[in-house]
Amino acid sequence: MKKKKENEQERAVDVIDFHKREYYLNRECTWLKFNQRVLRESLSKENPLLERLRFIAITCSNLDEFFMIRVAGLKHLLESGIDHHDISGLTPRGQMEAVSCLAHNQIHDIDRCLRLILAELKGEGIHFISPTDLTRQQELWLTEFFEREIYPIVTPMAVDPSHPFPFLASKSLNLAVHLKRHEEEDIRLAILPVPSAILGRLIKLPDTLHFLYLEDVLSYFASRFFTGYEILETTPFRITRDADLDIREDVDDLLTEVEKSLEKRRKGAAVRLEIAKSTSAETRQILQKELELEDGDIYTIQGPLGAAFFSSFANIEGFDHLRYKPFIPRPSIELAARKAPDIWKAIREGDILLHHPFESFHTVEQFIHTAAYDDNVLAIKQTLYRVSSKSPIIAALAAAARNGKQVTVLMEVKARFDEENNILMARLLEEAGCHVIYGILGLKTHSKITMVIRREEDGIRRYCHLATGNYNGSTAKIYTDVGLLTCDNEIGMDGSRFFNFLSGFSDPPVWNKLIVAPLNLRETIMAEIDQEIRHAQNGEKAYIAAKMNSLLDRFLIAKLYEASAAGVKIDLIVRGICVLRPGIKGVSENIHVRSIVGRFLEHSRILYFRNGGKDDVFISSADWMPRNLNNRVELMIPVAGKAHKRRLRAILNTYIKDNKKAYLMRSDGSYVRASCRKGSTPVAAQNFLMETAIKGEVLGQK
Structure with missing residues (x-):
C-alpha cells in the first residue's frame, strides 16, 4: 500500500508543470518589498533612534540604485519594443506600472517615517529648522556664513533661448528658481546647484543642536544671485539618471573601455525626478519636459529630497545612547x-x-x-x-x-x-x-x-x-x-x-572539490536537490536549508518545487529578491521562506542538504540568479569537517528560529513579521550570534 502511494505521488509530480508563470513573482516588485522591510525597521522601537534614522537613509540609497539600474533597464526594454515577458508573465509596461505603484507608495511611507523620527529627535534636543525660525542674532551669523562659505561656490544657471537647460549630474540636488523683472511680465527660470558634496547637506548653528538644510539656506538667500529680479518661487528637485554600463568586451584595453563607459554613465538619461510637494504645476511641467519623463517618473516628496545623507548624520557625536551598543568582533x-x-x-x-x-x-x-x-x-x-x-x-x-x-x-x-x-x-x-x-x-x-x-x-x-x-x-x-x-x-x-x-x-x-560557475555550479545544486527527492521518494527524511541574498533562477526554483511536491522539507533564508512562491498547494507546500533584516546586512550563502544523514554542506559566493550561474565566475566550496558542518547547520537553524527580526513570506509575495508566541523563547539571530561570539563559544559544538 505504501509503495502504491509513493508511485502515485511520483506520477503526480511528473505531470505538474513547475514552470507555470503563476508560480513565480516579479523580480522588481520583490526587491521593492525587500526595501519596504528595510524601511519597516525605522518604525521598530527595538532599534535605537539614530539607527532607525539610518534605516531610512539605507532605504533611500537602495532606491537610488534601483532606479539607476533596474528602472533604467525597464525603460530600455520599453524603448526597444521587444515582446518580452518576465518570469511572472509581465510585459515591460506591466512591470513599469507595478514598480511605479509600489515605488510611489514607498516614497510616501519614507516621508511618513522620517517625520515621525525627526519629531522624536526633537525630544532629544535635535532640531531641523527653517531660516525663518532664526533669532536676529542667528540670522546675522547665517548671513555671514552664506556670504563666506556658500555664495562664492554657487553659480546660477539661466534657462532661456540662449542658455539651454543645463546637464545636471545624477543624484545632485538643485533649486529651480522662477523670477521676473519688476517692470516685465515674462517669468524666467534659473537653476541653482546645491553644493552639498562640498559643504554637506546640513548647517549646524553655533552652540546649538539646531540644523538647517543647505537647500533651505540657498533658497532663503536666492535673491543674492539675481539682482534686479523678483523671486517668485524656489523649489528643490533631484534627478536620478541611468547608470547601467554597456561595456564592450572585445577591446584591447578593458580599463580604458570601462573609463569611457563611466563617463557615459554620468550623462545617462533621466529615469526619475524628485520634487518638493510645494512645487508649482508650471515648474513641474518644465522639468518634466526638459528631462523627457512621464508622469509616473515624477515623485513628490514632503520632506528633504535624497534622504540618504542621514546615514552620516546618524553618527553625530554625543548621542551614543541613540545608537547600537558598540560591538567589537572577536578574534577567530x-x-x-x-x-x-x-x-x-x-x-x-x-x-x-x-x-x-x-x-x-x-x-x-x-x-x-x-x-x-x-x-x-x-x-x-x-x-x-x-x-x-x-x-x-x-x-x-x-x-x-x-x-x-x-x-x-x-x-x-x-x-x-x-x-x-x-x-x-x-x-x-x-x-x-x-x-x-x-x-x-x-x-x-x-x-x-x-x-x-x-x-x-x-x-x-x-x-x-x-x-x-x-x-x-x-x-x-x-x-x-x-x-x-x-x-x-x-x-x-x-x-x-x-x-x-x-x-x-x-x-x-x-575539479577535485571546487564547484565553479558557469561550468558546473548549477548542475551540482540540481544534483543535490535530486538526491533529496530520491530520499523522499524512498520514504526517508529529506531536508534542504539554504541561505542566500537572492533567488531568481527559474530552473532551480522549478527543481525546488519538484522537491517540495515529492515531500522534501525546505527552509529558505532569502534576504532580498525571491520570485519563488511558497505555500502553493501541490507545488510548494513544503517550502518556507524567511528574510532577516537587522543590524547587519545578511550576505553569507550557506547550503545544507541532509543526504540521508551524511549532511552535504557548502558555502558559496553565488546567489541563485541567472547572472551568477551563467554570466559570472563563482565558487561553491564543500565543507568537509564534521565540526564545521555542525557549526554551519547551527547557524542556519539560528536564522530559522528567529522570531524577532525575521519576516515570513506568504504565497502572494507579501511578508509578515515573525512573532514570538506566548511561552516561546525570543530569538533575534544576529543578537544571539553576537552573544555567542562574546562568550567565545563555537556554535554547534556542544
Missing part, C-alpha cells in the same frame, strides 16, 4: 584555540571556519599580510571584486610584490559602482609590480579566493582562503559572511587550476 575562536606559533601551523592542524562580523576580518588581512613578509612564501594569488580604497590587503599585496614574490591579482573592474575605485587599485598594484588581470571575456569574476604558495620542509604547500564575501575590511564589519582557511591539497590543486583558467588559455579543468 578556532584560531585562538589552536595556540599555534604561526598561522601556517594553525591551518595545517585543520581547516578554520570564520564567521564575520562576529569574528574579526583582521584574521584574513593578517593572513595576507603575513604572507607578504614571509621569506618562505613564493607567490600570492587573489581575486578582488569590491575592495576598500584604504585596504590593508592592497598594501600587503603591493609589499609582497616589492619583496620579490609573484603576486597575481584578478581585479574585477566591472564591479558595479566600484569601477573607478577598482581601476585605481589595479593601477596601484601594477605600479608595485603585481601581475593584474581582468578576468574572462564576457564574465564578471565574483568568486572570493586567495591562495598563498609557501615552501616548507616537506615541499610546496598551498594555503587557501575561500569566502562568501568581499575582501573589504569596511563592509566586513556590517555584512555577515563566512570564510574558510585551508591547506587541503585537493582544494589547493583546484586553486591553481582556477587561477590558470582565469589568467591564461586553458580549457576548463576537471
